[in-house]
Amino acid sequence: RSPPTPSPNLGSLFLSLGSNNTAASHLRALTLHPHVAGTKANSLTAAYVLHAFSSLSIPSHITPYSVLLSYPVHRSLSLSAGPGRAAKPFSLTQDTYPSDPYARAAAEVTPTFFAYSASGSVSAEAVYANYGREEDFAYLASRGVDVAGKVALARYGRIHCEDIVHNARAAGAAAALVYPDPLEYGGPAGEGTFPDSRWLPPSGVQVGSLFRGVGDPTTPMWASSEGCERVSVEDAMATDDMPGIPALPVSARDAAEIQRVLGGAEAPAGWQGRDGSPAYRLGPGPAVLNLTYQGNDTMATIENVFAVIEGAEEPDRYVILGNHRDAWTFGAADPNSGTAAMIELAQRFSMLQKQGWRPRRTIIFCSWDAEEYGLTGSTEWVEENREMLSSRAVAYLNIDVSVVGPVLLPSTTPQLDELLLETMKLVQDPDNSSQTVYDAWVKSNASPKIQRLGNGGSDYAAFVQHVGIPSTNLIFGEGPGYPVYHSLYDDFVWVEKFADPGFRRHVAAASIWGIMALRLADEEIIPFDYMSYTTELEAYTKVVEKETEGTAVSCSPLYNSIRALKKAATKVNSERKEIQRELSSKQLSKGSMKIRGLNDRLMQAERAFTNREGIFKQAWYKHLIYGPSEQNDWDTASYPGIADAIATARSSNTSASWKLVQHEVHRVARAVAQASAVLSGSLT
């Protein structure tokens, strides 16, 4: 591969301009107060970000949407050791600590709750449901523990709260509580908790949203534009994507109290807590929980902030950088470590501009709102601008939580793998100047793997899964998640003390993000390499082959289409070399239609992985390679349609259901075939 343009000079200059102080000061300013979506406090952060971009002379604007959000009005929870016994109320508050600089602001934090929880009162025996997975409820049933009408107590650690509550409801539970078990969130017993260590204090609560859909629940499949069609709030709350039962997040301390009065059989080993903690029992009862939740599901205004550096040669091609801004509490790591990095990055671009740089393509910064409620700000914007993005977007580069640990954990769609790895080899490890980010990544893991973007983890979902735009997601972390996630303790102190003392990781994140953006925006030929896609697809297909062993399902249509894609990728890579040769020998001008044509193919090939009808039963999800499957327990999170079909076929095991698996294999094969036609640029 020929050496990357833009000129090494521009890249080095960009890297040299990084400023940890800038990142730190923006992070502090953004996290002085909690700023949940739809509140005045979060509107002030929008104004802050807008002002930050304007101060850098980057034209910026706010696009608001009116969407359905959800806030707590009244919560109460009490526990008794059995029917007729005295009930002891829980305080449902997270403790501050002496000398906590945010103790006063903590009073402004929204009381712990689950967005979109049903309102109501439940008084019933408790049942312990481990991680709240389908298999956990199935285990309870197998042990004769009836969950119907009970309050299910489950812990975080394997699946998202919305899925835990959904599973609880499916099992018949009348209400659900979800807590962060010290096993996952409390650290080794001796280490203490925040502020003494990075671990979650016993009173820490992880809040979240129980909406299993995407975007504003009142505008499924379309944008919440002014004057748009709306599903009524009542109807929106009544869909199966909503929890339908009251639920609350609780602390490990409260959960331990409940466990203490829970009877029934002892839970199995995989259900127990940290070494040394009392044994957990399954219930039901005799512990009785009295839960009351009153929520306010209401239309509120959210604000996406945009800043646009217009491209000099191809203003109609977009390299989009996004990060959300709303937070459940202070949002220091999630998401404003990303916002701080974005502003720091914008500052460097602004300095490059002063030195005369103007990108070939347009660069767009997006500060999304209401990500926490259901990727809402980004989803509504992508829906509103769908056709424009489909014809113009080169790539979407997301950062959500930017820094919670020392090692970059990157995710991309595969044609960006090569660019990502080259960039990681270019940027210094913020913790060790003798090695690169790439070296640190390789050392951190026996088999370092780039993750993919098939889940609903952050704002890339609409870009990848709804429109088919090559995307990436970056996070400096330490294993999956981090202990104070979505709790009161995700504040500036935690980041400064434990996530990034010195803020050099923030700068490294911005450097990786920025170098990728620079190359995508400036290089004559878009730096996509589809060979990596073929390797990935082959691996996913092998999984399908294994999962369908002994059935009539054949994967050869898929292998055939992957072969075609490989041929196209090879062809395109040699065309790229040829054009680069012509460019460097001045046979071709930088503005040539030939270059534009090749770039169009590189850009549009990813679109072709989407299918207009979408995934069966989940029509919003158009991407047939990456997307959420209803029951995907493979770690690839790929081929969601095939995964669901296999799960259905396994349980029904009819020949018709296995035929549907074959149909899904064909659908994916056709999408891959369309993509390879676009990439090679040939009609039949």
Added chain:
Amino acid sequence: RSPPTPSPNLGSLFLSLGSNNTAASHLRALTLHPHVAGTKANSLTAAYVLHAFSSLSIPSHITPYSVLLSYPVHRSLSLSAGPGRAAKPFSLTQDTYPSDPYARAAAEVTPTFFAYSASGSVSAEAVYANYGREEDFAYLASRGVDVAGKVALARYGRIHCEDIVHNARAAGAAAALVYPDPLEYGGPAGEGTFPDSRWLPPSGVQVGSLFRGVGDPTTPMWASSEGCERVSVEDAMATDDMPGIPALPVSARDAAEIQRVLGGAEAPAGWQGRDGSPAYRLGPGPAVLNLTYQGNDTMATIENVFAVIEGAEEPDRYVILGNHRDAWTFGAADPNSGTAAMIELAQRFSMLQKQGWRPRRTIIFCSWDAEEYGLTGSTEWVEENREMLSSRAVAYLNIDVSVVGPVLLPSTTPQLDELLLETMKLVQDPDNSSQTVYDAWVKSNASPKIQRLGNGGSDYAAFVQHVGIPSTNLIFGEGPGYPVYHSLYDDFVWVEKFADPGFRRHVAAASIWGIMALRLADEEIIPFDYMSYTTELEAYTKVVEKETEGTAVSCSPLYNSIRALKKAATKVNSERKEIQRELSSKQLSKGSMKIRGLNDRLMQAERAFTNREGIFKQAWYKHLIYGPSEQNDWDTASYPGIADAIATARSSNTSASWKLVQHEVHRVARAVAQASAVLSGSLT
């Protein structure tokens, strides 16, 4: 509007090169033998067309597909005057005439039949069902005439045979016969019939296909590529898009014999025949029909022929010219008057090439196969190349029947209106050198109207309705249809004597087709004008408003989006002027990215009228402005989703059903809003 490029010189040169002899000789050669899709004879026409293009040094190739076609094996029909009475068999053949040069070849004609008819034997009383519309069967019911188990006899003239048979089956008929009534096909009583006049002889039969879907029935929604997924023939034949009952087309002569022994009440005035013909009665009986049909629904190979003139500056932008080649019989008017015009046109382009011309964009000629069976050749190709066409096709220009009369009857998507009208003003009326084609069109009609492309009339359907490509369809005709349509008599003699003596209309058709193609392929800025679209949309919306008067349905979302489209169209038109100014003053080069960017917007805006989920219940149809509605009785053939929702709401008249009308209005409004965003090139 500034004067059209390409240089007037090129246009005049092109017009001057027209050759009626070329058109005539190709038409004669193509129609020596009947050539139904999937037969050896039609494969020979593919070779002929391929050779014609090759001889002109235009690179060409054949793309074959294996698809489900349908042929007759055995047919018999007899009539008795009542149960137990002697049955007299019909010959089911079309007469040749003394001196008929095609009398010998007539023996090669496929016996009259309906493709995809169910096989079986029915012996039952006859019922007369007028035009076979839903309202006709409703009228029979209102008169107490029970169609159940009977053989329905209906006539052509209002709806297609596949819909007649579908309605007959829905009414409970056991079989159906369809005939061309002299009222519509026989001409004024004194004029005689072919070969003495253009009118259909009494033994003439109009054959057709009963498949109500699109493309190969074994590959719904996807292409019949090699090794592709297939629905079994059995399953394909069992869908509701198939007739499900035996049916035959019969002649007016045979129908008259049936009428003669039909009893029951006299049919009302609108159901009667030509002046002077005996009165038609409704039945049922006493006439009894014994019908046996044995068909062969079988996989066969079809061949699309392509010829490609590669663009010099933008090879990846396509101007596509298409016409089908397969015919039910000789196919002189339908479709080879079009094929002859296409080859004549290609000859002129070839001469231009010899003079050094090379188009800016790629021009593709397509000779489609199996149009008669269900637009099959074009549909499979568009499905196979969907993503490529979606990102690259500028326009699709269709001709099917090119010449059956003196006046051009054009159809387009509205952004092509202006180009079409300008072209019509440039080309001389082939019948009157003192006026243009435009003048003749205006004189022929009190209010000449460009037709739209919402129906399944020919091969534009997949381009417009499945992908959203600006399209046009041209025919020199005389009112709707022509009398020998789909009969034995659609041969060279008929065209030479009655459709185009002298073949100057063929040349004029090629001239209009060619000038449009030249301008679309050569002009720096694609000659689309979206203002006409806004006028059309306003008119359709007024119809919706009228149809929903007195309900809660509001059209203001639609009007708002049309206003936005108007603003975008105005903006784009002034940008066009500005660029043209810059081009003529040499401030801008012809290869500038700025031009490509504007063209991308013009090209992609039509795509945005499609919705990925498609029309409700008809997911293949993605275009929300033009497409077939299940029950569209408005003459606009527009807003198919709204039309169907209104029809449903009218019959159920629940508030939920009217809410669905509002939902469909919103869907269209959103598509128009996406289109205006693409056209104006602005993100929110």
